[in-house]
Amino acid sequence: MTYPEREPERTRALPEQQPVRRDVPPPAHQDAAYAAEDRQVKRVRAVRRVNAAINFVCALFAVVLVIQIVLVLADANPKNGFASFMDGFAGAVSLGFDGLFTPGSAKAAVFFNYGAAAIVWLLIAAALTYLIRKFALPSRTAEIRY
Numbered sequence: 001m002t003y004p005e006r007e008p009e010r011t012r013a014l015p016e017q018q019p020v021r022r023d024v025p026p027p028a029h030q031d032a033a034y035a036a037e038d039r040q041v042k043r044v045r046a047v048r049r050v051n052a053a054i055n056f057v058c059a060l061f062a063v064v065l066v067i068q069i070v071l072v073l074a075d076a077n078p079k080n081g082f083a084s085f086m087d088g089f090a091g092a093v094s095l096g097f098d099g100l101f102t103p104g105s106a107k108a109a110v111f112f113n114y115g116a117a118a119i120v121w122l123l124i125a126a127a128l129t130y131l132i133r134k135f136a137l138p139s140r141t142a143e144i145r146y
Helices: 027-072 081-092 108-134
Strands: none
Touching: 027 081, 027 108
């Protein structure tokens, strides 16, 4: 089977361009634009790292609280090392929500108190990351001045 001859004008994806020379520095008027873009990229990267760290810590605290809820609801042995560690850690990150709700059952109290604290940790993470993005990053419509 033979294929028809291809027309070179139809198969060319882009018009011929001059090769980019990497050994020649850009013109002087482009240096400021490159420097501004580089600063903006570094700022975005730093904001993303800070937000990732905040999300990680707050999510870790929320997960510890949820694990404590599961351990209490499943009647885990409080003398076990892991259970006692999680109880102490959950008590430390409960944001003072211990005793906020006082239902008749101890399990329900842990569920409501630590559940509320876990939700508040997630809301704190969302609020902090929003505020950091809002004030630390330039808006998309902001003009870059040199």
